[in-house]
Amino acid sequence: MLYREALNKAIDEAMAVDETVVVLGEDVGLYGGSYRVTEGLIARYGEKRLIDTPIAELSIVGNAVGMAMGGLRPVAEIMTANFALLAFDQIINHMAKYRYMSAGKITLPMVVRFPQGVSRQLAAQHSESYEQMLSAVPGLIVFAAGDVNYAYHALKYAILSDDPIVFIEHELLYNKKGEVDLNAEFDPFKARIVKEGKDVTIVSYLKMVDDVMAAVPEIEKQLGKSCEVIDLCSLNPIDFKTLESSLKKTGSIVVVEEDHKMGSYGAQIISWAAEEMFYSLDAAPLRISGADVPIPYNRRLELASIPTPDSITEQIVSWAGNNGI
Amino acid sequence: MNKLLAEEIYYDMVLGRLFELAAKEHYMAGDIAGFLHLDIGQEGFSVAAMKAFEKGDVFTTYREHVMAISRGIDPQAVMAELFGKASGISRGRGGSMHLFDPSHFFYGGDAIVGGQIPNAVGCAYARKFLGQEDGVMVVFGDGATSGGAFFESLNNASTKKLPLLFLCENNGYAIGTKITRVAPFEKQAKKAEPYMLTMEVDGMDAVAVYKAVKEAQHLIQDGHGPVFLEAMTCRYEGHSMSDPGNYRSKEELEICKAKDPIERMEKVLHETYLLSSEQIDTLRQRAQKVVDDAVEFATAAPEPELEELYTEVFCKGCANVVS
Ligand SMILES: Cc1ncc(C[n+]2csc(CCOP(=O)(O)OP(=O)(O)O)c2C)c(N)n1
Ligand SMILES: [Mg+2]
Numbered sequence A: 001m002l003y004r005e006a007l008n009k010a011i012d013e014a015m016a017v018d019e020t021v022v023v024l025g026e027d028v029g030l031y032g033g034s035y036r037v038t039e040g041l042i043a044r045y046g047e048k049r050l051i052d053t054p055i056a057e058l059s060i061v062g063n064a065v066g067m068a069m070g071g072l073r074p075v076a077e078i079m080t081a082n083f084a085l086l087a088f089d090q091i092i093n094h095m096a097k098y099r100y101m102s103a104g105k106i107t108l109p110m111v112v113r114f115p116q117g118v119s120r121q122l123a124a125q126h127s128e129s130y131e132q133m134l135s136a137v138p139g140l141i142v143f144a145a146g147d148v149n150y151a152y153h154a155l156k157y158a159i160l161s162d163d164p165i166v167f168i169e170h171e172l173l174y175n176k177k178g179e180v181d182l183n184a185e186f187d188p189f190k191a192r193i194v195k196e197g198k199d200v201t202i203v204s205y206l207k208m209v210d211d212v213m214a215a216v217p218e219i220e221k222q223l224g225k226s227c228e229v230i231d232l233c234s235l236n237p238i239d240f241k242t243l244e245s246s247l248k249k250t251g252s253i254v255v256v257e258e259d260h261k262m263g264s265y266g267a268q269i270i271s272w273a274a275e276e277m278f279y280s281l282d283a284a285p286l287r288i289s290g291a292d293v294p295i296p297y298n299r300r301l302e303l304a305s306i307p308t309p310d311s312i313t314e315q316i317v318s319w320a321g322n323n324g325i
Numbered sequence B: 001m002n003k004l005l006a007e008e009i010y011y012d013m014v015l016g017r018l019f020e021l022a023a024k025e026h027y028m029a030g031d032i033a034g035f036l037h038l039d040i041g042q043e044g045f046s047v048a049a050m051k052a053f054e055k056g057d058v059f060t061t062y063r064e065h066v067m068a069i070s071r072g073i074d075p076q077a078v079m080a081e082l083f084g085k086a087s088g089i090s091r092g093r094g095g096s097m098h099l100f101d102p103s104h105f106f107y108g109g110d111a112i113v114g115g116q117i118p119n120a121v122g123c124a125y126a127r128k129f130l131g132q133e134d135g136v137m138v139v140f141g142d143g144a145t146s147g148g149a150f151f152e153s154l155n156n157a158s159t160k161k162l163p164l165l166f167l168c169e170n171n172g173y174a175i176g177t178k179i180t181r182v183a184p185f186e187k188q189a190k191k192a193e194p195y196m197l198t199m200e201v202d203g204m205d206a207v208a209v210y211k212a213v214k215e216a217q218h219l220i221q222d223g224h225g226p227v228f229l230e231a232m233t234c235r236y237e238g239h240s241m242s243d244p245g246n247y248r249s250k251e252e253l254e255i256c257k258a259k260d261p262i263e264r265m266e267k268v269l270h271e272t273y274l275l276s277s278e279q280i281d282t283l284r285q286r287a288q289k290v291v292d293d294a295v296e297f298a299t300a301a302p303e304p305e306l307e308e309l310y311t312e313v314f315c316k317g318c319a320n321v322v323s
Helices: A003-017 A041-045 A057-069 A081-095 A131-135 A148-160 A208-223 A240-250 A266-276 A299-304 A309-322 B003-028 B043-052 B065-070 B075-082 B116-129 B148-159 B206-221 B250-257 B261-271 B277-300 B306-310
Strands: A021-025 A050-052 A073-077 A110-116 A141-144 A164-170 A192-195 A200-204 A227-231 A234-236 A253-260 A286-290 B057-061 B099-101 B106-110 B136-141 B164-170 B197-202 B227-232
Touching: A003 A021, A003 A041, A003 A073, A003 A148, A021 A057, A041 A050, A057 A073, A057 A081, A057 A110, A073 A148, A081 A110, A081 A164, A110 A148, A131 A141, A131 A164, A131 A234, A141 A148, A148 A164, A192 A208, A200 A208, A200 A240, A200 A309, A208 A227, A208 A253, A208 A309, A227 A240, A240 A253, A240 A266, A253 A266, A253 A309, A266 A286, A286 A309, A299 B306, B003 B043, B003 B065, B003 B075, B003 B206, B003 B261, B003 B277, B043 B065, B043 B206, B043 B261, B057 B116, B065 B075, B065 B099, B065 B106, B075 B277, B106 B116, B116 B136, B116 B148, B116 B164, B148 B164, B164 B206, B197 B206, B206 B227, B206 B261, B261 B277
Parallel strands: A021 A050, A021 A073, A073 A110, A110 A164, A141 A164, A200 A227, A200 A253, A253 A286, B057 B106, B057 B136, B136 B164, B164 B227, B197 B227
Antiparallel strands: A141 A234, A192 A227, B099 B106
């Protein structure tokens, strides 16, 4: 199954079990979603439940908040992370705060989902990542789907949960293949150990997990050590337990993220390691991030602005050398 | 309109069409990437608006190659930008959606729908403040008339009586969504009526667009305050190269293509200005040569250096925060 099909399946099944689930966004209905995530759903559930909206992101999320207050379970799709910026007032001032401000009298069972990140030469206004800002907002749960199984289970969970959840996808993952495991128990708040290892813990999420996995064979070959790769999955709250046991085993931590380095999400993980795990660390933590520039269009510059398997390998190998790993 | 101008408009339209066809071809060949929004079918609108709004600032969207060229930006620099090359008008860092050239007072490349509209309001304020009364024109699609910033801009521009022309390119669709599915009426000028003078023009008729934009520019220059002009157009291609465009029927597309602005202008050249078929052919050949040269130039142009990644983040001394 493809990642986008897994997302579609999650929405479809949630809509089937709960008829208050509605989907709203630009081109989500007749067009089937610009990444085809909502394809076919309008035929099954009709225009009342698949709502094509005008290009007005603030209203997409603002209306979703009101729909949730009025008794529905809205799933709001924003076409791309950069357009979600237009809805940040509703996400941060409304969606995240109503429950707390009302002393729990208002619940907002809603999801805002969007893809983010560098795709292929979409340039500065279509390539950014905002997990750092959204994870810094108390009152929001933030999920980041790095693989097909998580995409399906976590989105279905998010839609049927009573909390306001931001669900982040990646532009380049929609055609990623994978299996959905319907038997095993699933916890969307648990980090995923993508690969076990004993010498270096590498933490990542979204598409960077694939880039890390592509780099790992070469890193292991050059270092003669083994890497443990963790996909964080839930960015807020964070599954510190999984991180802690990995870090205790390896004594080191590397975070790989696509976003600009300044004020990045990964800094939070490194900060936790420094504050809480200092005495388990045998090496200085390493953060591999994107450059602090708007994303350029030219392909070479674009690739130079984010981590790639080659640059990840290079930075980890050089860090290992400096830290006696 | 004199003969020379009519010829010039026709020539630019043909140039625009051929440029877009070449861009399409080179997108499919992999020389151009990202989102490529073609203006095929709307050349009459894009060219005539630029020719009419001679002086003053122009803000527009990602569907702006034809406008950029017609504004006077070298087609070679535009094509090289699409190719992501160092000789591009934005030195390869902007691409198709971000063609900026302040030397031509052209800010053609905001890809956040509606995002350029409040910028144009601010620019009109600044120009008025500084005593430059050429006026500002902001071009946007029908899809951009439902966002908050659009309504805020109508309010602000009319309160301050700014020299601003709101030029709406209404092609009936925002990607795959028909405007009437997400707005209560087909013509969006209605939204501006309480705030300012509104006008409508057939966007497939270059001569009519030229006259309407000229008239509107005179009004805003004369201290009338903002004007809203809506041009009804249709695009032949999908929203961008990534859009197969299945939401439009064959018949609908046929009706659209029957209004071809280039054929229409050709007729005007024949009938009103008595140009011969040979003379028209010469114009076409000249345009084809310019496009061929632009492609050749873009192909041969160098890639930006990797150091370019960190330049121009700030005005001076561009700190390399990440080294
Ligand atoms: C704020 C924002 N939301 C969504 C998009 C995605 N998007 C790009 S173009 C477009 C449709 C715009 O339609 P319209 O304004 O009618 O212009 P046209 O493309 O028809 O010329 C959409 C939804 C965007 N670029 N910016
Ligand atoms: Mg449109």
